[in-house]
Structure formats: C-alpha cells, structure tokens
Amino acid sequence: MTSTETRLYRLGEFHSFEAAERKFLYLVPAGAVFELDDAATKLIERLSSGEAVHDDLIQELVASGYTYDDADELLGELYHSHVIVTGDTVLEPLANPPADFPLQSLVMNLTNQCNLSCTYCYEFGEDKVATPEGKPKFMDLETAKASVDFLLSQSAQRKSVHITFFGGETLMNFPLLKSVVAYARERAISEGRSIDFSLTTNATLLTPAIIEFLSENNIGVTVSMDGPPDLQDKLRVFANGRGSYDIIEPRVRALIANHRTRPITARVTLTSGVTDVLRIYKHLKHDLGFHEIGFAPVTTSPDRLYSINERGMDGVLEQFHILAGEWLEFALRGEMHGFSNVSDTIAELIQGVNKSHPCGAGLGLVGVGPSGDLAPCHRFVDSDTHSLGNVTTGIDREKQSDFLTRGHINSKYDCHTCWARPLCAGGCHHEAFVRYGDTGHANLHYCDWIRDWTDTCLHIYGAVSAKNPEFLEKFAERKALS
Numbered sequence: 278m279t280s281t282e283t284r285l286y287r288l289g290e291f292h293s294f295e296a297a298e299r300k301f302l303y304l305v306p307a308g309a310v311f312e313l314d315d316a317a318t319k320l321i322e323r324l325s326s327g328e329a330v331h332d333d334l335i336q337e338l339v340a341s342g343y344t345y346d347d348a349d350e351l352l353g354e355l356y357h358s359h360v361i362v363t364g365d366t367v368l369e370p371l372a373n374p375p376a377d378f379p380l381q382s383l384v385m386n387l388t389n390q391c392n393l394s395c396t397y398c399y400e401f402g403e404d405k406v407a408t409p410e411g412k413p414k415f416m417d418l419e420t421a422k423a424s425v426d427f428l429l430s431q432s433a434q435r436k437s438v439h440i441t442f443f444g445g446e447t448l449m450n451f452p453l454l455k456s457v458v459a460y461a462r463e464r465a466i467s468e469g470r471s472i473d474f475s476l477t478t479n480a481t482l483l484t485p486a487i488i489e490f491l492s493e494n495n496i497g498v499t500v501s502m503d504g505p506p507d508l509q510d511k512l513r514v515f516a517n518g519r520g521s522y523d524i525i526e527p528r529v530r531a532l533i534a535n536h537r538t539r540p541i542t543a544r545v546t547l548t549s550g551v552t553d554v555l556r557i558y559k560h561l562k563h564d565l566g567f568h569e570i571g572f573a574p575v576t577t578s579p580d581r582l583y584s585i586n587e588r589g590m591d592g593v594l595e596q597f598h599i600l601a602g603e604w605l606e607f608a609l610r611g612e613m614h615g616f617s618n619v620s621d622t623i624a625e626l627i628q629g630v631n632k633s634h635p636c637g638a639g640l641g642l643v644g645v646g647p648s649g650d651l652a653p654c655h656r657f658v659d660s661d662t663h664s665l666g667n668v669t670t671g672i673d674r675e676k677q678s679d680f681l682t683r684g685h686i687n688s689k690y691d692c693h694t695c696w697a698r699p700l701c702a703g704g705c706h707h708e709a710f711v712r713y714g715d716t717g718h719a720n721l722h723y724c725d726w727i728r729d730w731t732d733t734c735l736h737i738y739g740a741v742s743a744k745n746p747e748f749l750e751k752f753a754e755r756k757a758l759s
C-alpha cells in the first residue's frame with residue numbers, strides 16, 4: 278500500500294467550469310458539483326502540469342501561506358472526493374441494478390389508436406417499432422386491472438407509485454382511464470400506499486367534463502403540441518391532412534383555465550422547419566398560458582425529410598441558450614421559468630444523479646400495451662421484438678436483464694471517456710434503436726450538442742448555487758417529465 282508521504286497524485290476525472298466568478302468542478306465518477314476555493318484551485322493548477330507527491334504538494338501550499346494542517350486536510354478532502362487520485366485509486370464501475378429492482382411507474386397505453394396522423398409519430402410513422410397486427414386496439418378493464426395489480430405487486434415497499442396514461446391518443450379510451458383511477462386508488466389505499474396519475478394527450482378530445490375529472494382527481498397533464506398554427510399544422514395533422522391547431526386551441530385554453538390542481542405542460546417535438554424554439558416558447562407560455570414547456574428533437578433516422586440536420590440542431594442550441602439565460606435571470610429573482618429542459622437538468626444535478634442507464638425504461642418504469650404485453654417504455658409498446666412479458670405472467674427477467682445489460686453505461690465504451698455520462702448515459706434506448714438498430718448503442722450523433730447543453734446547465738447551477746442557493750431546493754424532489 279502507498280504510504281501517505283510518497284503518494285503520487287494526479288488529477289481525477291472532472292469537467293471544470295466557472296460561474297458567478299467562482300470556480301467549479303463537475304466530478305464525473307460521482308456526478309457531483311464541487312466548488313473550488315483558492316487553495317484547491319492552486320492545487321489543481323499545479324497538478325495540471327503533471328503528477329506530484331503528497332509531501333511536495335504540502336510544502337508548496339505551506340510556502341504559499343497555508344498551515345500544514347490546512348494543506349493536509351485539503352489534500353485529504355480532494356482525494357476522498359476523487360478530484361485528485363493516485364495510481365492505486367480504484368473507481369468501482371456503476372453496478373447493475375438487482376434483478377428484482379422494484380417498479381415505480383407504469384405507462385399504460387390505453388389504446389394504440391390515434392385520431393391524428395402526425396407525420397413523425399414513432400408509433401405509426403416510418404420509424405415505428407410497434408407490430409400491433411392482430412393485437413387489441415383498446416385495452417379492456419380486465420387487462421387494466423391486471424396492470425394495476427402488477428404495478429402494486431412489483432413495486433415492493435415503495436410508499437408511492439405512479440401511473441402515466443398514454444396512447445395512441447389516450448382520451449380515445451377515457452372511460453377506461455376513469456375506471457383505472459378509481460380501481461388503482463382503492464387498491465393503493467387498501468395497502469396504505471399512494472398512487473399518482475398523469476396523462477399525455479393531443480388535446481383534440483378534451484371536454485369540460487374530462488377537464489373537470491382530471492382536475493378533481495389531481496391528474497397531471499402533458500399536451501403534445503408544436504406551437505403556433507403555422508408550426509402545429511405542419512405535421513400534427515388529421516388523416517385528411519387538415520391541421521389540428523384550430524381544434525385544440527380552445528380546448529387547451531379551457532384546460533389551463535379550469536385544471537386547478539396541477540401545472541399543465543406542453544411537450545414540443547422539434548422537426549425540420551419546426552425549430553423556432555423562441556417563437557414556440559413564447560406562444561405556448563405567454564399566449565396560451567402553459568406552465569412548463571419541454572422541447573425534444575424528433576427521434577428518427579437521419580434521412581427522413583423531417584429530421585433536423587446539424588445546422589438546424591445548432592440553431593436549436595442557440596435558442597436554448599437564450600431561454601437558459603432567461604431561466605437564470607428568473608432563478609436569481611426566485612421565480613420559476615417554464616423552460617423545463619433546464620429545470621429537469623438542474624433537478625438531476627441537485628439530486629446528484631449518476632446514471633447507469635439513460636432513463637428508467639425497463640428498470641423503475643415499464644410500459645404496458647392494450648394486450649397487457651410489457652415493454653421497456655411506452656415507445657416500445659406493442660413491439661414483439663422488445664416485449665418484456667405480460668402483466669398476467671410477469672416480467673420476463675431474462676429479456677429484461679438483456680435489455681438492461683446492453684443499455685448499461687458499462688457496455689457503452691464510447692461513453693467511458695465522456696464527462697457528460699452521469700447525466701446522458703448514452704441517451705434514449707428508443708432513439709438508439711431507430712438510429713443504430715440496437716437499444717444499447719450510444720447515441721453518438723449528438724455528443725457535442727449534449728455536452729454543450731450540459732455545460733450550459735452546469736453554469737446555471739453554479740451561478741444559482743452561488744447567488745440564490747435556496748432556490749435549488751425547489752428541485753430536490755422534482756422528477757423529470759418523461
């Protein structure tokens with residue numbers, strides 16, 4: 278074992294950044310942010326030019342005015358935080374989750390039918406992975422009840438669990454949604470547990486009665502919507518090609534005005550020609566009144582007409598930077614901004630997230646289709662290739678383990694030297710499948726973009742932690758919008 282005195286130190290793995298005139302490190306093996314004081318900065322600068330032994334570093338610090346004890350304590354702290362490491366430092370790879378990892382969330386695809394024909398839809402479009410032929414189009418009550426029972430039995434001792442209703446268009450099976458809420462709540466109460474609900478909808482079928490039900494039952498709502506009329510109507514169309522904006526606009530307004538119990542979120546899919554992030558944000562936030570807006574570039578093969586090219590993605594990033602700047606101004610005043618792409622990342626940073634997998638798919642979350650077949654998440658529902666069993670027979674542990682092993686960061690060699698991996702972990706499994714034909718492939722087509730965006734969020738995190746640290750506490754419990 279190396280003695281303390283002769284220990285040879287070098288720099289650990291981190292990404293450094295400055296914010297609010299302070300210096301920070303994002304410690305990659307820990308997924309944690311570390312603020313540097315003057316002495317630590319000096320030491321990092323010293324080690325940037327090469328390795329050094331413990332005693333020499335102490336002497337150098339003492340020569341610059343630090344006491345021996347302070348210098349020794351600093352070295353100890355930096356070593357234990359892995360800011361500096363030695364030749365015999367062993368960083369454990371992130372472990373695989375246990376085989377019986379308890380479920381937290383179930384995404385129930387109440388139907389695989391939709392009344393819109395959005396060109397880019399991952400469920401029906403050119404990149405679809407679903408094979409719904411011969412399977413039920415609508416979930417029935419028996420399967421829905423079996424799904425709830427499955428969630429409760431597979432979530433072990435978790436005090437609270439979550440159901441997200443999804444489609445197709447979720448509200449095409451609204452009577453079933455109502456029955457599931459009643460049944461699941463009763464079952465959860467009988468076990469002394471709580472259950473929370475949310476749904477995603479295209480908003481075309483919202484009625485005052487449905488809105489009242491959602492509000493009374495404290496059900497979170499995300500509306501899939503792409504912006505003002507000219508952008509919404511480009512690809513979010515009915516089967517006859519007619520745009521959907523005129524239909525949904527009054528319904529969205531009614532939803533926001535009358536749903537009293539939860540904030541209402543819009544989820545925007547960015548596509549070629551629908552990349553005007555600032556205009557979309559302004560319309561959804563200020564003209565319609567959504568509380569939060571999240572943006573995601575379309576998941577597709579690069580040769581589709583609606584896929585966004587590199588220049589388009591650069592333009593998106595530039596506009597993200599502008600909204601991120603607004604987010605920071607709001608945060609420093611103690612106000613919430615509605616750009617959820619920042620809020621979600623800040624939440625992950627304050628929670629010290631260090632992902633073995635990019636998301637909860639197949640882990641704490643599974644999707645269930647109208648037939649009761651299980652899938653890693655809603656995007657794989659009804660796909661024979663990705664089935665993970667059925668709610669009546671249980672999870673196929675072998676398939677689940679194969680999915681999770683392939684999707685684990687340890688299997689993504691390209692990511693092992695990337696400082697953004699605690700948050701990215703290779704990116705969405707579904708996107709990886711569409712792009713590379715393998716759910717376990719790292720999404721290497723957007724790494725620079727991801728690192729730039731992560732760096733932006735780190736700057737915001739650093740600035741808020743320096744100037745208004747209490748504000749960050751608001752994100753300690755937040756779960757990312759799926």
Ligand code: SF4
Binds near residue numbers: 691696702727
């Ligand atoms: S996919 Fe790219 S950005 Fe993400 S962790 Fe891997 S190398 Fe980093």
Ligand code: SF4
Binds near residue numbers: 635637638759
């Ligand atoms: S990130 Fe991708 S794989 Fe994960 S839940 Fe979302 S769509 Fe599914």
